[in-house]
Amino acid sequence: MSDIQVLAVASEIYPLVKTGGLGDVMGAMPGPLAAEGIRIRTLVPGYPSVLEGLGEGEAVYRFDNLFGGPARLLAGSVLGLDLFVLDAPHLFARDGNPYVGPEGHDWPDNPIRFAALARVAASLGKGLLPAYSPDVIHAHDWQTGLMPAYLHYDGGPRPRTVITIHNLAFQGQCPAELLGALGLPDWSYNVEGVEHYGGIGFLKAGLQFADRITTVSPTYADEIRGPELGMGLDGLLRNRSDVLSGILNGIDEDVWNPVTDPLIAARYSTEELTGKRLDKVELQARLGLSPEPDTMLFGIVSRLTWQKGLDLLLETLPALLEEGAQLAIVGEGDAGTEDAVRRVAAEHPGRVACFVGYDEGLAHLLQAGSDALLAPSRFEPCGLTQLYALRYGAVPVVSRVGGLADTVDDATPEAIAANRATGVQFSPVNATELGNAIRRAAALYRDRPTWQGIQRAAMRKDVSWRTPSRRYAELYRQLLAEGPAN
Numbered sequence: 044m045s046d047i048q049v050l051a052v053a054s055e056i057y058p059l060v061k062t063g064g065l066g067d068v069m070g071a072m073p074g075p076l077a078a079e080g081i082r083i084r085t086l087v088p089g090y091p092s093v094l095e096g097l098g099e100g101e102a103v104y105r106f107d108n109l110f111g112g113p114a115r116l117l118a119g120s121v122l123g124l125d126l127f128v129l130d131a132p133h134l135f136a137r138d139g140n141p142y143v144g145p146e147g148h149d150w151p152d153n154p155i156r157f158a159a160l161a162r163v164a165a166s167l168g169k170g171l172l173p174a175y176s177p178d179v180i181h182a183h184d185w186q187t188g189l190m191p192a193y194l195h196y197d198g199g200p201r202p203r204t205v206i207t208i209h210n211l212a213f214q215g216q217c218p219a220e221l222l223g224a225l226g227l228p229d230w231s232y233n234v235e236g237v238e239h240y241g242g243i244g245f246l247k248a249g250l251q252f253a254d255r256i257t258t259v260s261p262t263y264a265d266e267i268r269g270p271e272l273g274m275g276l277d278g279l280l281r282n283r284s285d286v287l288s289g290i291l292n293g294i295d296e297d298v299w300n301p302v303t304d305p306l307i308a309a310r311y312s313t314e315e316l317t318g319k320r321l322d323k324v325e326l327q328a329r330l331g332l333s334p335e336p337d338t339m340l341f342g343i344v345s346r347l348t349w350q351k352g353l354d355l356l357l358e359t360l361p362a363l364l365e366e367g368a369q370l371a372i373v374g375e376g377d378a379g380t381e382d383a384v385r386r387v388a389a390e391h392p393g394r395v396a397c398f399v400g401y402d403e404g405l406a407h408l409l410q411a412g413s414d415a416l417l418a419p420s421r422f423e424p425c426g427l428t429q430l431y432a433l434r435y436g437a438v439p440v441v442s443r444v445g446g447l448a449d450t451v452d453d454a455t456p457e458a459i460a461a462n463r464a465t466g467v468q469f470s471p472v473n474a475t476e477l478g479n480a481i482r483r484a485a486a487l488y489r490d491r492p493t494w495q496g497i498q499r500a501a502m503r504k505d506v507s508w509r510t511p512s513r514r515y516a517e518l519y520r521q522l523l524a525e526g527p528a529n
């Protein structure tokens with residue numbers, strides 16, 4: 044079987060640029076997929092951190108005027124990742140977060156910035172570089188949603204297309220007046236085209252025109268077909284049910300491995316957990332929690348948004364403190380939630396601590412040092428922090444939604460007896476049930492042999508890319524077996 048060439052396009056890729064799980068997935072997928080005969084090259088924006096990581100790169104195309112300024116397409120490889128980097132200084136030469144400016148608001152020209160990215164991906168599918176012709180173009184999230192729409196309106200032969208929803212909450216909506224500026228024809232503005240609730244919907248356009256739609260867990264693939272979690276796109280997703288599927292994320296086992304992790308204080312394995320205790324002491328010291336290695340420590344590392352249920356956790360805090368436990372929070376996000384987290388930490392010195400900001404090393408230490416990892420999300424397409432937690436023996440305590448439901452085995456008496464319990468699940472998602480789950484986890488923690496059994500089962504669980512990469516390879520092969528796109 045010959046290799047399949049896939050052009051992936053996304054606005055993040057770890058380790059060059061990451062604000063959350065999207066970056067991790069884009070950085071982790073190409074390696075395992077290569078073993079399945081899938082060659083992935085990823086097109087990403089030339090943010091300063093990306094250009095710095097790329098070094099020289101080879102200029103393979105020059106645009107005199109790409110959406111308002113000159114640009115270059117660079118090709119190169121970084122740490123085994125084959126990249127195209129869109130060096131468009133008028134769009135991407137901005138420090139800090141890729142999406143928001145220093146005042147914390149979205150960059151006003153985000154529609155143009157990401158239309159340019161999608162346009163270049165589509166053009167690569169239409170022969171921009173004679174030496175490179177991808178079989179499939181795979182878009183990820185709203186930033187790249189216009190790619191299948193451009194190919195549709197360009198007409199003529201084109202590669203097959205896939206779009207993956209990493210988070211339906213972010214849809215990329217902009218005013219209809221931008222249609223021309225985005226390079227879309229007048230007739231694209233209708234409900235069967237790019238129109239979405241009286242504007243232009245980037246993600247909507249992708250979902251409308253991609254040959255296949257995937258999301259990052261089977262349960263989320265079901266949930267988004269319903270009005271509750273469909274976020275206004277459930278009707279479209281129901282109509283396209285025959286091409287929609289859920290493929291779980293895996294983790295990068297080279298980056299997230301407690302046996303080798305250089306970012307934690309002490310390394311450990313399923314057989315030898317002593318190091319984990321040292322990591323807990325280090326985490327307590329780093330965050331200013333009382334140095335109590337035997338006290339149960341709950342951790343959470345998350346974007347601080349409504350999705351992630353931080354407000355529920357703060358409401359449930361009395362239950363956690365009544366159990367005598369400690370809480371470590373690492374995250375950044377909504378200003379109100381950031382303030383609430385700081386306030387709670389100040390009110391409970393030594394018992395609750397937080398780091399408000401982004402710190403990759405601390406995220407690793409939190410996984411290594413926590414006894415239990417909280418993920419009380421209201422919805423969760425897949426979730427990576429509970430997968431890292433499984434690998435690091437930080438027993439996940441999660442809401443039973445999306446990928447959390449699919450990846451954590453609840454510690455029922457039967458599951459414990461059968462040695463397959465790997466965490467604690469709760470439902471429905473509210474503060475009362477979260478409180479009950481925290482109490483249940485604390486009771487299990489006090490029963491040391493049972494707790495260690497759960498920890499070890501968690502650490503042994505396969506959270507690698509092995510199965511997911513087979514599923515993606517199958518998807519690409521099925522798509523190509525259907526013959527030419529036009």
Ligand SMILES: Nc1ncnc2c1ncn2[C@@H]1O[C@H](COP(=O)(O)OP(=O)(O)O[C@H]2O[C@H](CO)[C@@H](O)[C@H](O)[C@H]2O)[C@@H](O)[C@H]1O
Nearest residue numbers: 063064065209345346374400401402406424425426427428
């Ligand atoms: N303050 C901080 N400092 C350091 N690291 C931090 C951090 N806050 C978060 N992180 C890191 O960001 C990543 C978060 O990934 P998740 O998949 O859990 O959620 P996210 O909502 O970003 O991703 C979306 O996309 C992914 C990928 O498909 C889906 O799994 C998920 O459900 C969906 O919401 C983890 O690597 C975590 O350690």
